[in-house]
Amino acid sequence: MSKTKTICTVCNYIYDEALGEPRLQISPALKFEDLPDEWPCPECGSAKDMFQPCSCVSLPTYEQTCAVHQQDTNPNNTLAATAEAISKTTSVGQLVAQRPLRACVLEQYGIDYCCGGKATLEEACRKKGLEVEEVLEKLLAADRKGVQSGDTDWTTASLKELIDHIVSTYHQPVRQELSRVAQLAEKVARVHGDNHPEMVEVLNIFNRFKAQLELHMQKEEMVLFPGIASMEATGTPQIFGCGGGIEHPIDVMNQEHDEAGEALCAMRRLTHDYTPPDDACSSFKVLLSSLAQIESEMHQHVHKENNILFPRALELRNPALISR
Ligand SMILES: [Fe+2]
Numbered sequence: 001m002s003k004t005k006t007i008c009t010v011c012n013y014i015y016d017e018a019l020g021e022p023r024l025q026i027s028p029a030l031k032f033e034d035l036p037d038e039w040p041c042p043e044c045g046s047a048k049d050m051f052q053p054c055s056c057v058s059l060p061t062y063e064q065t066c067a068v069h070q071q072d073t074n075p076n077n078t079l080a081a082t083a084e085a086i087s088k089t090t091s092v093g094q095l096v097a098q099r100p101l102r103a104c105v106l107e108q109y110g111i112d113y114c115c116g117g118k119a120t121l122e123e124a125c126r127k128k129g130l131e132v133e134e135v136l137e138k139l140l141a142a143d144r145k146g147v148q149s150g151d152t153d154w155t156t157a158s159l160k161e162l163i164d165h166i167v168s169t170y171h172q173p174v175r176q177e178l179s180r181v182a183q184l185a186e187k188v189a190r191v192h193g194d195n196h197p198e199m200v201e202v203l204n205i206f207n208r209f210k211a212q213l214e215l216h217m218q219k220e221e222m223v224l225f226p227g228i229a230s231m232e233a234t235g236t237p238q239i240f241g242c243g244g245g246i247e248h249p250i251d252v253m254n255q256e257h258d259e260a261g262e263a264l265c266a267m268r269r270l271t272h273d274y275t276p277p278d279d280a281c282s283s284f285k286v287l288l289s290s291l292a293q294i295e296s297e298m299h300q301h302v303h304k305e306n307n308i309l310f311p312r313a314l315e316l317r318n319p320a321l322i323s324r
């Protein structure tokens with residue numbers, strides 16, 4: 001049976017050929033290409049040409065943040081087990097490091113858990129004017145859903161495994177996505193720039209963001225990540241650049257993450273939270289949807305580096321901790 005998946009780039013609905021679409025009496029094994037040309041997205045009604053193969057950057061996001069896994073049959077037990085792990089004084093970065101599905105809740109509330117990951121839950125809620133008790137309750141509900149999801153615990157996996165995961169899950173897909181979205185942004189700015197000058201500004205910000213992110217990932221893959229893997233494998237501190245320790249390249253990477261976060265915030269602000277205007281064509285909508293996907297991927301990507309990989313790599317500087 002085919003397992004090809006195709007995603008609606010407007011609303012993220014996924015047509016899975018292995019499942020068909022029972023709500024519309026579409027049986028499993030019917031290929032997406034064999035659906036009628038006029039077939040609309042069952043969730044948002046978008047035309048068939050708004051779909052694209054799930055090899056794109058959006059699938060990992062969809063599966064990690066939106067797929068609901070098996071419900072726990074005894075939620076009270078789960079609640080008791082996780083209540084201890086969630087505290088108002090735990091940093092939001094640590095909350096997501098413990099359980100990745102919590103990222104979905106924090107994103108709903110607009111809480112930054114990657115670059116702003118050092119803030120406690122209480123501080124992050126206060127900054128956003130949110131009731132911390134309400135957010136805590138949602139986090140516990142997410143824990144109940146995700147308790148049997150089998151997420152990898154990146155706080156205990158080897159750093160080499162975490163690096164391989166970051167490169168294959170975030171670096172490689174986002175490179176392809178950046179090139180595709182750059183062409184789309186150029187087209188939207190050219191066609192709609194007169195009526196929507198903000199899209200010309202979005203194009204300029206995106207092009208700078210793309211160039212800086214490509215260079216940033218190259219530095220991680222060629223210098224920092226091999227250095228971390230070598231420190232883990234040999235137990236020997238590495239010398240970077242002009243003779244400094246690992247904290248120097250990590251400082252630079254953290255700073256570049258902040259700059260990428262600022263560019264994403266600027267594009268979100270200019271597009272009113274990626275909301276298509278009334279006169280938006282299909283390309284305009286796809287561009288906004290794609291930018292939102294890139295932002296969501298970047299939050300997870302940067303979170304895993306800032307809050308898990310880098311702090312664990314810095315621990316390797318202490319020889320007493322290297323062999324544990
Ligand atoms: Fe990275």
Ligand SMILES: [Fe+2]
Pocket residue numbers: 216220253257302305
């Ligand atoms: Fe990075």
